[in-house]
Amino acid sequence: MPTSNNPLRRIAWFVLGLVCVTAVAAPVAAAEQPTRMDTYVTDSAGALDAGDAQRVRAAVDTLYADHKVRLWVAYVNDFAGDSPQDWATRTARESGFGNRDLLLAVATRDRAYAFDGERPAGVGESEVDRLLTEQVEPALRDSRWADAGVAAAQGIGSAMSGGGVSTGPVLLIGALIVLALAGLLLYQRHRRRARDRAELEQARQIDPTDPAALAALPLAALHARSREILVELDNAVRTSTEELDLAVGEFGEPAVLPFRTALENARAATAKAFTIRQRLDDAVPETPDEQRAMLIDLITTAGHADRELDARVAEFDAMRDLLIDAESRLDALTRDIVDLTGRVPRSEAELARLRGTHPASVLAPIADNVTMARERIAFADECVGDGRREIARPVGEQGGAVADIRAAEGALGQARTLLDAVDGAAADIQQARAGLPAVLEELRGDLDTSSELTEHGGRELAEAVAAARTVLATADTAAAADPLGVFHDAVAADGALDRALAAAGDRKTAVEDLMRRLDRALGDAAGRVRMAGDFIATRRGAVGAMPRTRLSEAQRHLDEAQRLRTEDPAAALDHARTAADLAGRALGEAQAGVQTWQIRRPPPGTTQAGAVLGGILIDSMLRGGMGGGPGRRGGYRAGSFGGSGGSRRISRGGRF
Known part of the structure; x- marks a missing residue:
């Protein structure tokens, strides 16, 4: 019988054909065609577990939050026979992506990927290439699917922030360049300072009169x-x-x-x-x-x-041979020590009284005066004791007493100046209190006059009027705490307003009126010059050239003001005001210098530290001197009459 007529054979052939069709059709059905993406992270390939999916989604969300760029990530088995680029392009078209959308598509079974979209502004081609070849692709090769998506999101974000990708070497090179530049600057600064020191040392060796x-x-x-x-x-x-x-x-x-x-x-x-x-x-x-x-x-x-x-x-x-009658000189110094020691409690009480009525800023120039006076007196007492021991030595070995006597005299002279400054401050403050009402009344009168001359006075008058009103507005409240400052401001404002009124041409200042203003300005300037001078004189070991220059100029202008008082009162008033201003600057700069000195030196409070601060003891190790030896105290020597080299003579004694 023919095979085709056997029913069993026909069933077998049918089943075999069905299996073949199913086998051929199965892979076609499994292929993943491009389709519209509805979520930022899709995983039809089952490549991510719950934690991995969350990591990728967080990275995608961060990129959008920071830079408003949308990154879509798709994990599929394959690209349905398309090239990765074609599959990504069709998916982007199906999803309606715009110029702020990027797509990372990964075919896990095909071992292929695509990165599609318009490159964000600020991200270069080379940065994208490095991102894919150095971070995304290595993760994909190791089947670290989530790491690839996270790397893509973070890499784009870093590049858009200006950091780019793989910034480690760049940062290292930048750090090395910065360190090299800093080292070069430090080296140049060190060389410059060394050169400056060498040149200054050379200058010191040159005859200053040549x-x-x-x-x-x-x-x-x-x-x-x-x-x-x-x-x-x-x-x-x-x-x-x-x-x-x-x-x-x-x-x-x-x-x-x-x-x-x-x-x-x-x-x-x-x-x-x-x-x-x-x-x-x-x-x-x-x-x-x-x-x-x-x-x-x-x-x-x-x-x-x-x-x-x-x-x-x-x-x-x-x-002035100090060894002649040295014993009587030491006795006189002892009496001075007793007298000044007796003054200390009164000055201390006066300072405490002033502190109770005035702010610290007003009393800053004399705040430490009593303490410093005690230090100077104690130092003088030590010197007198040393001097008595020196004159007890055999004849020819008593030279050390000279340095002791000089140092004691200098210390007691400064102690007296320091205590006088405390007592004088009260007098200056009282004088300012007494004179302030008249100055303010005159200032008000000039303001009344100025109202009639506003259109003729110009800018100078307007500024003077504004300054005068400022002084009057604060005088009542500020005078109680700072009468010296208010008095100075009022005198300055009154002088400026008076000159502006005279310049306007509608007010002739009477000679006696100008002289009255001048006398007040001279008193103000003299007080400020005296205060700055006392401060520098008793702390000259810590005061540099700048404040001394200001004080010298202040004194010059004060002298000129006094010289011109009768022949040109208006010019004298200008000089007096300049002197007051320069003296104030000198005092401020000197105070700053003392503060710097105290920070750099050992803690103050010792008698020798006070003597060095006061310039009674001079650092003999500066400019090649040697510490210790006759007439020296621990590397310091006492000053004396003469120039900067006048005290190089030799005497014996002293401590080390």
């Missing part, structure tokens, strides 16, 4: 040397003044006339040098050549003055 040698120095070295020599000369003049005052008390004015002449010449030279330094420091610039000429003039002027003082040292010491 302009030709000075002209060969760099400009920076001339500036540094000028400030240094100003401080040296000013200290020498101040110490010489103190020594000469003591000599006048012993021998009378005629006996000290040669030394007085040398001192006055040095004082005039110092004032000239400070005036030059002030011109160099002001807001008007000079050319380098002008600066060089001025600095050479300053240094040579100071050098000649210093030499003139030093030339009188031996003669002065012969006149």
Whole structure:
């Protein structure tokens, strides 16, 4: 029988055909055609567990939150026979993606992927290439499907933030460059400072009276040397003044006339040098050549003055031989110590009373005066004790007593100045309180006058009126706490308003009216100059050239104001106001210098620290000196009459 007619064979052939059709059709049905994506992360391939899916979704959400870029991630088995790019392009079209949509499609079974969409602004082609080749593809090769999606989202976000991808080497190189630049700057700064120190040391070796040698120095070295020599000369003049005052008390004015002449010449030279330094420091610039000429003039002027003082040292010491009647001198110093010690409680009580009625800012120049006076008195007492031990030595070995006597005299002189400043502050404050009502009343009167001249006064009058009103608005409340400050502000405002009214041409200031204003301005300036001078004199070991320059200029303007008082009161008033302003600046700069000195030095409070601060003891190790030895105390020596080198003479004794 033919096979085709057998029913069993026909059933077998039917089943076999069905199986074949099913086998052929099965892979076609399993292929994943491009379709519309409804969620940002789809996983028809089952490549992600719940935690992985959450990680990818969080990274996608962060990218959108930070940069408003939508990243879609699809995990499928295969791309249905399409190339990865074609499959991604068709999916993007089906899903309606725009220019802010990106698609990462991964075929896990086919081991293929596609990254499709418009590259975000700020992301370069090279950054996309590095992202795919260095982060996405390695994760896919290791079947770390979730890591690939997270890397794609984070890499795009990093690139859009400016960090790019694979920034480690870039950051390392940048850090190395920064460190190299910082090291170079530090090295250059170190070399510059070393060079400056070397040039300054060279300048110190040059004769300060030799302009030709000075002209060969760099400009920076001339500036540094000028400030240094100003401080040296000013200290020498101040110490010489103190020594000469003591000599006048012993021998009378005629006996000290040669030394007085040398001192006055040095004082005039110092004032000239400070005036030059002030011109160099002001807001008007000079050319380098002008600066060089001025600095050479300053240094040579100071050098000649210093030499003139030093030339009188031996003669002065012969006149004031402190070993003659040394015992009686020490007895007199002991009496002075007792007298000043008795003054301390009264000054302390006065200072406490002032603190109860005035803010700390008003009393800042004298806040430490009683404490410093105690230190100076204690130091003087130590010196007297040492001096008595020195004169008990055999003849020829008593030279150390000279340094002890000088140091004690200097310390007691400063202690007296410190206590006088406390007592004088109360008088100055009371004088300001008494004079303030009249100044304010006159200021109100000038304001009334100004109302009639507003259209003629211009800007100067308007500014003066505004300043006067400001003073009047705060005077009643501020005067109780700071009468000195309010008095100064009122005097300054009244002077400015008076000049503005006179300039307007509608008010002629009577001579007596101007003289009254001038007297008040002179009193204000003299008080401020005295306060700054006392502060610097008793703390000169810590005060640099700048405040000394300001004080010297203030004194010059005050002297000029007093000289012009009768012949040109208006010009005198200008000088008085300038003197008051400069003295205030000098005091502020000196206070800042003392604060810096106290921070850099060991804690204050010892008698020797106070003596060094006051300039009674001079650092003998500076500029090549040696510590210890005759007449020295732990590397310091007492000052004396003469120039900056006048105290190089030898005596014996002292502690170390």
